[in-house]
Amino acid sequence: MAARIVIFVNGDFTAPESGSHIRFADQIACVARHFADVSVYSYREHDVAPWTEAAQQRFAAQFPGVTLILEPGGRPVRLAMRAKNLALMAMPHRARAIAAASRHGATPLLRALVRDPRTVFLVNFTDGLTELNGVPLERAIVDTIDIKFVRYAKLRGLSLFGAKALLRMRSELGLLSQVRGLIAISQAEAQAFRILLPTTETFYVPRYTAPDIAIDRDVPRTxxxxxxxxxxxxxxxxxxxxxxxxxxxxxxxxxxxxxxxxxxxxxxxxxxxxxxxxxxxxxxxxxxxxxxxxxxxxxxxxxxxxxxxxxxxxxxxxxxxxxxxxxxxxxxxxxxxxxxxxxxxxxxxxxxxxxxxxxxxxxxxxxxxxxxxxxxxxxxxxxx
Incomplete structure (x- = not known):
């Protein structure tokens, strides 16, 4: 297919240490089979999973034909992200303008991708929409992987009706109401998104590729x-x-x-x-x-x-x-x-x-x- 697909993943995922890393790899492999022009955009700096030389070599081996685009990111981008998240809690109706705002000069490679009208952004996690230093939501599809504000409340033992959870709900739904589409990993979440966001197209995708696993049933069960x-x-x-x-x-x-x-x-x-x-x-x-x-x-x-x-x-x-x-x-x-x-x-x-x-x-x-x-x-x- 002819569109230019840019997939955003924040940090190195090539050593699959979590389920989300497996999903990222599954997604990239699937998209690369259907589109000729596929890139992965990420920030070189990351607190837990920076893009080392070894990580870049693993990426090249795992995804031949997919371009890895790295920019420093760093403190200016992190500060911009925090400002966007605060603004979204207060003004979710301004989500499109807030997500498109960027720290000037911090990410010139991303800026060039945004200016290319062929570029479609496939963003992993709703947080990715503000981690990016300016993204046009009308050309973005986000793989939510979970409902962010529900996960936030569960992890901290908070009520979904409390102020902290509700502020994050405003931010999350504000963003997702403006994207081109969103991806849900489970049927329950897909149904919830379709009820809460009836104008946003929701795609239920439990996995992107059929597994190609040779199962040896003669291995001793130890x-x-x-x-x-x-x-x-x-x-x-x-x-x-x-x-x-x-x-x-x-x-x-x-x-x-x-x-x-x-x-x-x-x-x-x-x-x-x-x-x-x-x-x-x-x-x-x-x-x-x-x-x-x-x-x-x-x-x-x-x-x-x-x-x-x-x-x-x-x-x-x-x-x-x-x-x-x-x-x-x-x-x-x-x-x-x-x-x-x-x-x-x-x-x-x-x-x-x-x-x-x-x-x-x-x-x-x-x-x-x-x-x-x-x-x-x-x-x-x-x-x-």
Whole structure:
């Protein structure tokens, strides 16, 4: 297709340390297959994930044909972002002008992209609309990934009716009311956006590409229960709480935890005197870990779709999960995703035939995800 697509991701995502990193890569690969002129724009400086030389080399290897455009960003851009966020809370009806405002001279490469009328911006996270140093909302489609003000309130234990949450809601809805379109990761969030923002086109996209994963069922199962996750509050509280509460009956099983969540002090404390609980840390390639696992658990709450649950299913692993994790899944997961109960875990581990049927269903479900949403309509909107 002929449009020029510029994808904004703030910081290096090439070492997939979180579910959002997996989604960014999935999105870029999909867009690059459908459009000839695709670039990723980012700020070289980042508090957690700066674009090092090694990161740039990983990007070039992962996305041949996609241009990486880096600018310093730095303090001037961060100050402009804070000013925009404050202004949006007070004047959400001025969202288009606020988002388009820029700190003069700070990002000349971005300025050139904005001036090119062929450029369409695909922005990750609603926050990205103010992190960019000036973006035309009428030429922007944003992958929200979650509802920002709801996530903010949940993380801090605040009421959705409190002033802090409501101010952020004003800012978020003000921006999203003016974009060309928005992408929702779950059906529930897509429906919420369509009710709250009836004039903004909403695309439900649970994933961008069908997984191409070779599943080897002959690998010995050396892990009974696997959890994979990044270091965030939902993962730490959910996993550590579930392990501590159910330790007595979990004791006979070999449990592995992979990802940055292993750095949490709560999990390190549990692992000290729990020999069957292995903290693997961050793992570059998870396919081998999934292959050795009998089942995957997700005892976490949060907002939106748990991307790690989707990845586990795509690797052909049955998942036992919290009510939230199950509710966010697209329809059709009943044969491979189940409530996380003692009876469910023990029955799945004790019955190879039952587990095998769930593995087959999980792999089929994972392949079907890319066909279950509004991806064709999104690609058409990007072109238009």
């Amino acid at each position: 892990i009974d229960i696997l959890f994979v996750g990044s270091l965030n509050r939902y993962n730490v509280e959910g996993l550590a709480g579930w392990l501590a509460e159910n330790r007595a009956w979990l004791a006979p099983f070999k449990i592995a935890v992979a990802g940055k969540v292993c750095d949490a002090p709560e999990l390190r404390a549990l692992a000290r005197d729990w020999p069957a609980l292995a903290l693997m840390g961050f793992v570059d390639e998870l396919s081998g870990v999934y292959a050795r696992a009998a089942l995957v658990v997700s005892p976490v709450e949060g907002t939106g779709l748990n991307i790690k649950v989707m990845e586990a299913l795509a690797h052909g692993k049955p998942v036992l999960a919290s009510r939230h994790s199950l509710a966010a899944l697209p329809p059709g997961a009943e044969a491979c995703a189940f409530p996380i109960t003692r009876d469910g875990v023990e029955a799945m581990l004790a019955d190879p035939a039952r587990r095998g049927a769930a593995e087959v269903a999980a792999a089929a479900y994972g392949r079907a995800m890319a066909q279950s949403g509004d991806l064709p309509a999104l690609l058409g909107a990007l072109q238009r």
